[in-house]
Amino acid sequence: MKHLKFLAPIGLVLVFFIYALFPVRINKTLEISYGKSSVDIAMLLYREGVIRSPLSFITIHAFVRGKLEAGEYEFSGWVYPWDAYLKIHRWQRKFYKITIPEGSDIYDIAQILEENSICKAEDFLRLVNSPEITKKYGINTYTMEGFLFPDTYHFSKNTHPIKVVDTMFKNFLKRTETLRVQLEEKNLTLEKWVIIASMIEKETGVDEERPLVSSVIYNRIRKGMPLQIDPTVIYALKRKGEWDGKLTRKDLKLEDPYNTYYHTGLPPSPICNPGIKSLEAALNPAKTDYIYFVSMGNGRHAFSSNYKEHLKNVATYRK
Structure with missing residues (x-):
């Protein structure tokens, strides 16, 4: 009798554990946010009816010790804890x-x-502006700006920002592989190349104009002239949280390393994430003596090689 009394609780525990391993028929989508522990995840699955007991999930994790990833998951049909x-x-x-x-x-x-709902904007910005992250990827700036390739991606909700950055940077490396082999020949660093490409990208959306804008940038650098590119000032304002959608003459006097009206040379880092056409143009500028351009109001620009001609274009197209 004493043995039976001792075995009874063990039997109940065993029955409960076996019951916990039974499947559940369900059709549900759950979001697991990043930073959750295995116990947190087990409790979430239990509360949502995906598993019969958190004990089953925790026991499996104790043996497997696998990495559990945040994201949105779909459970349908008969689902075992192991599934x-x-x-x-x-x-x-x-x-x-x-x-x-x-x-x-x-x-x-x-x-x-x-x-x-892929990840929080604040978390993403904190990560991409981290010198530790740029060092990890071998980028010689303090930000990943410029190296997150613009493309169509497939992400899950509640993806950790590092996964997003890693995916986009690896895509940058893949898509620019044939272009990057030309950097040494062109006497360009990776960072300088992408900085120039980012300014080209922001200045024109017309493919045939990109090499012309590129030539203006190189010609001005060669002459020691300030680049005077409006989007660099806009980027400076964005960094300060002061961009309201309108660029004023006062903004052009902003004391900021990104203000290419105030400082000669290139800004400290790219000002956007350029596409392939702008990256190509930054490697292969057109052979011109242009040092000015002005918007014609139709998405295109008028280019000129002296200030007098530039003023004439300004007067024409600003009307």
């Missing part, structure tokens, strides 16, 4: 198509990511 665990461990998430347009800067990207 749920493997889905999260293998990062078999529900994906959403996210398009990052050419010329988007990190602030634009952060907004797109947050609007689509």
Whole structure:
């Protein structure tokens, strides 16, 4: 009898554990935010009815010790605890198509990511502006701006920002592989190349104009002239949280290393994430003596090689 009394609780525990391993029939989508522990995840699955007991999930994790990834997961049909665990461990998430347009800067990207619940804008910006992250990827600036390739991606909700950055940077390396081999021949560093490409990207959306804008930038650098590129000032204002959509004459006098009216030479880092056409143009500027250009009001620009001609173009197209 004493043995039976001793065995009874063990039997109950065993029955409960076996019951906990039974599958659940369910059709549900769950979001697991980044930073959650294995216990947090087990409790979430239990509360949402995906598993019969958090004990089953925790026990599996104790043996496997696999990495559990944040994201949005779909569970349907008969789901065993082991199925749920493997889905999260293998990062078999529900994906959403996210398009990052050419010329988007990190602030634009952060907004797109947050609007689509991929990750928080604040977390993304903190990460991409971290010198530790740029050092990890071998980038000689303090920000990942310029190296997050604009493209269409598939991300899950609640993806950790480092996963987003890693995916976009690896895409940059892949898409620019044939262009990067030309850098040494052109006597360009990776950073200088992308900085110039980012300014070209922001100045024109017309492909045939990109080499012309590129020539203006190189010609001005060669002559020691300030670049006087409006988007660099806009970027300076964005960094300060002061951009309201309107650029004023007062803004052009802003004391900031990104203000190419105030400082000669290139800004400290790219001002956006350029597309392939701008990257190509930064490597292969047109052979011109242009040092000025002005918007014609139709998306195109009028280029000139002296100030008198530039003033004439300004007077013509500002009307």
